[in-house]
Amino acid sequence: MKILITGGAGFIGSHLVDKLLDEDHEVYVIDNLSTGSLENIRHNLENNHFHFVQEDICNYDVLYDLCSKCNLIFHLASSVGVKYIMDNPVKSLNSNILSSISIIKIAADLKKRIVVFSTSEIYGKNKSPELRENDDRIIGNSFRWSYSIGKAVAEYYCYAYGKEMDLDYVVIRCFNIVGPRQVGNYGMVLPRLVGQALRNEPMTVYDDGTQIRTFTHVSDLVNILCLIIENTETNKEIFNVGSSNSISIIDLANRIKAITNSLSEITFIPSREVFGSDFEDPKVRIPSADKILSIIGEYSFLDIDEIINNVVQYFIKTYNLEAKSIFEASLVSE
Ligand code: UDP
Numbered sequence: 001m002k003i004l005i006t007g008g009a010g011f012i013g014s015h016l017v018d019k020l021l022d023e024d025h026e027v028y029v030i031d032n033l034s035t036g037s038l039e040n041i042r043h044n045l046e047n048n049h050f051h052f053v054q055e056d057i058c059n060y061d062v063l064y065d066l067c068s069k070c071n072l073i074f075h076l077a078s079s080v081g082v083k084y085i086m087d088n089p090v091k092s093l094n095s096n097i098l099s100s101i102s103i104i105k106i107a108a109d110l111k112k113r114i115v116v117f118s119t120s121e122i123y124g125k126n127k128s129p130e131l132r133e134n135d136d137r138i139i140g141n142s143f144r145w146s147y148s149i150g151k152a153v154a155e156y157y158c159y160a161y162g163k164e165m166d167l168d169y170v171v172i173r174c175f176n177i178v179g180p181r182q183v184g185n186y187g188m189v190l191p192r193l194v195g196q197a198l199r200n201e202p203m204t205v206y207d208d209g210t211q212i213r214t215f216t217h218v219s220d221l222v223n224i225l226c227l228i229i230e231n232t233e234t235n236k237e238i239f240n241v242g243s244s245n246s247i248s249i250i251d252l253a254n255r256i257k258a259i260t261n262s263l264s265e266i267t268f269i270p271s272r273e274v275f276g277s278d279f280e281d282p283k284v285r286i287p288s289a290d291k292i293l294s295i296i297g298e299y300s301f302l303d304i305d306e307i308i309n310n311v312v313q314y315f316i317k318t319y320n321l322e323a324k325s326i327f328e329a330s331l332v333s334e
Contacts (some may be wrong), residue, residue, distance in 0.1 A: 007077030009036030081186025096150030175242025209250025
């Protein structure tokens with residue numbers, strides 16, 4: 001197949017590119033490299049089956065042209081991370097709402113199948129220990145919820161074009177996807193804590209660390225995406241994708257500290273100091289994977305220790321030199 005991936009130079013997108021090229025698809029990527037990176041896709045640039053366009057998805061003509069070339073679209077391009085969204089409000093709203101509406105309409109007009117990436121943030125403050133796809137969205141008032149609302153708008157557009165123009169769509173709600181190439185700059189807890197532990201810096205646990213999350217390795221996500229690509233039962237459906245193995249953030253910090261043999265102290269910081277006084281942090285977020293498993297059959301997700309080990313190996317390989325040069329630079333300035 002010819003497949004377009006918006007945001008294909010990002011953390012998840014670039015892993016999807018690798019997997020689809022491995023499976024002999026022809027892959028087109030559009031990415032403005034705002035939070036993505038050329039380093040994530042550099043190894044594919046010489047591949048004849050890979051085509052990279054550095055452009056913003058707000059460029060309608062380029063987007064339309066790419067969509068018309070492909071049979072399937074994965075729409076990942078989006079502003080990511082709570083911190084990035086709070087710091088870049090206009091850019092985030094534009095990419096999460098305007099661009100999504102635009103590509104969903106193009107897919108409907110051109111009669112292309114589209115997989116739209118949504119988020120566990122959709123459920124907001126719903127504390128259910130097993131979030132199901134039709135559960136309530138409980139959203140607060142502050143700007144912090146704009147990401148959740150933007151993704152909900154994209155989901156509604158899928159539904160609307162599905163109903164009126166028979167758009168063939170699948171919505172994937174990702175739950176804390178982690179793995180190599182994810183950077184901690186935009187909030188993501190696991191790469192942040194791994195980086196801090198490896199540098200023996202204080203490990204920043206927000207509030208009391210009793211927040212519960214599940215962590216899913218990006219390789220599991222892309223495996224599942226490949227299993228559903230041509231499955232017609234997924235048409236016009238919404239799926240949670242995430243493992244149900246939950247862990248509190250303080251336990252996560254302790255696991256990372258133990259695995260890296262780190263000298264770091266674990267520090268507790270009020271999240272409102274980091275994100276502002278009206279910030280709200282969902283206390284618990286655990287998916288029910290029943291619906292996706294009913295389509296793909298049994299699936300065994302990597303567990304948290306395997307995930308941490310894999311991210312640690314990636315950090316050691318990728319940032320070794322950088323950590324050393326920061327250390328040397330600080331010696332010089334003294
Ligand atoms: N968190 C933390 N320390 C950090 C970054 C995040 O304790 O340095 C917490 C954050 O408050 C949240 C959880 O870790 O409760 C997961 O945060 P992340 O930004 O990775 O994803 P979210 O689930 O909030 O989308």
